[in-house]
Amino acid sequence: MTPSGTDASSAPPSRFDVLVVGSANVSRSRAAERLMRARVGQDEGIEVSSAGTRAALGEPVVEPFDELLTAVGAYTDGRSARQLSTETVHSADLVLTATREERAAVVRLVPAAVGRTFTLREFARVAASLGPSSLPEGDLAARLSALVRAAPPLRGPTAPTVAADDDVLDPSGMGPAAFERSFVQVQAAVDSIVRTVRPTLADGDPPLPEPYAPPARRSRGLRNVALLALASLVGLVVVGTVGAFVAIGLLDDRVERFPDPFANLSSRPAPFVPTTPGGALPVTILVLGSTDDVRTDDPDAWATAAAQTDVVMLAHVSADRSHAHVIAMPPDLWVEVPGEVPGTLRAAFAEGGPPGAVQAVERLTNVRLDHVALADSETFARVTQSLGGVTLPLESNLVIGGRVVATAGERRLTGEQALVWVRGAVDDDLGRAQRSAVWLLAILDRMGDGDVRHNPLTWLRLLGVITASVAVDEGFDRSEMVGLLASVRTLGPGEVDVLPVPTVLAAGETGALLVPDAAPFSTLMDSLRTDTLGAHLDGG
Known part of the structure; x- marks a missing residue:
């Protein structure tokens, strides 16, 4: 010294x-x-x-x-x-x-x-x-x-x-x-x-090692993903801390539940068959979100919720619990609506509530769903606030109430500020979707920080927000929640892939329709159905 x-x-x-x-x-x-x-x-x-x-x-x-x-x-x-x-x-x-x-x-x-x-x-x-x-x-x-x-x-x-x-x-x-x-x-x-x-190298000094660049992965950009349940879903499914999945038992009574949407469905995709008899099964959850909270005890509210739906997602946790995948589908994706002429996912939700949405999605994807979750668009903001804010890239100064609250650049924003930032692109659906995707990934990164991941008090607050913000089907009971959380406790946000459904525009009788892009859509759903999506993405 x-x-x-x-x-x-x-x-x-x-x-x-x-x-x-x-x-x-x-x-x-x-x-x-x-x-x-x-x-x-x-x-x-x-x-x-x-x-x-x-x-x-x-x-x-x-x-x-x-x-x-x-x-x-x-x-x-x-x-x-x-x-x-x-x-x-x-x-x-x-x-x-x-x-x-x-x-x-x-x-x-x-x-x-x-x-x-x-x-x-x-x-x-x-x-x-x-x-x-x-x-x-x-x-x-x-x-x-x-x-x-x-x-x-x-x-x-x-x-x-x-x-x-x-x-x-x-x-x-x-x-x-x-x-x-x-x-x-x-x-x-x-x-x-x-x-x-050491701002400059002296003569004869060896060059500095090149910065490490993680291998390029499939783009995580989302289309038509706005403010809603992804953070809630990740919180419920990708927790990774003992304190959190114990706490969910204490908070279970706060989770709102709605009637089993699978009870009266007669024709459904075949269940997943594990390679080893009695082996672990993947879990696939349909997530629906609207811009406002919805009363799940009022059947007439489903049409209102469908009109406000800004995202439909499939959240898939692999059988070996090594990965979670979130697949975003535009609400106006054209599908066969049960009992009606062909229409959109939004229409299926409006006409049949959660059972109608389940049947439409299962017919479209041939993937068997296990549960359904609903949330409102304020969830991102509440989760962000519980995390102590997240870092987002501001292209320009963020102004709220005529006052600059954050200057351009990488800035730590509160939940309210982040919500204003996303809604600042209100006249640009693509821009709003892109900002929402950036916000989600910032939340996932923040969830992986040590002070969050290993702090039971932070997860208790976070789970309090989540359980007050989402509703799930009555089959997703406490024992199944705790079992799922226990099985994924070492799964980090870095192992969560977010990707869009491949779509194209097609001519319809009343104008252009948004439909699945047949070949890549089929490949994606085959991988999801066979629980090989992780390998598909790594090899793609």
């Missing part, structure tokens, strides 16, 4: 020690250590090491992070996890932690380290706010030393609206997409720090 009192501008330290602290020291902290080594090297007196507050002693870097590091040329060195100690903290000039929890653990261990201990993303944010020109001329060690001295007063002024944004996502127990998201957060933070202390 550099002796205290050194003036970095006149006598730069000959060595600067950076310590990165995680929990198990097999993923985030090791990735940050290796990336920082790859970017700064050790030729200028910079030593980078890592440790864990609860280290998995003897364990190497977990395989997903090992592969991600290899992909950017920051190879692991074969070292195993080591335990954080008083000595390692004392010897460090800068301590960077994965989350606020590890930062607190470091300071409890060595209180005097409080001024030089930051979360990785916190220090990156402060570094970016200062910029390269704020640091004195000198070698890399001198500039890092100066940055550490300048950083503490800027913690507060640069703090994010949501404190959890200072944490790196913990992907433990989650799918590959969560590891990628966590890795990207680590890499972005390291790059921000390096750009501040």
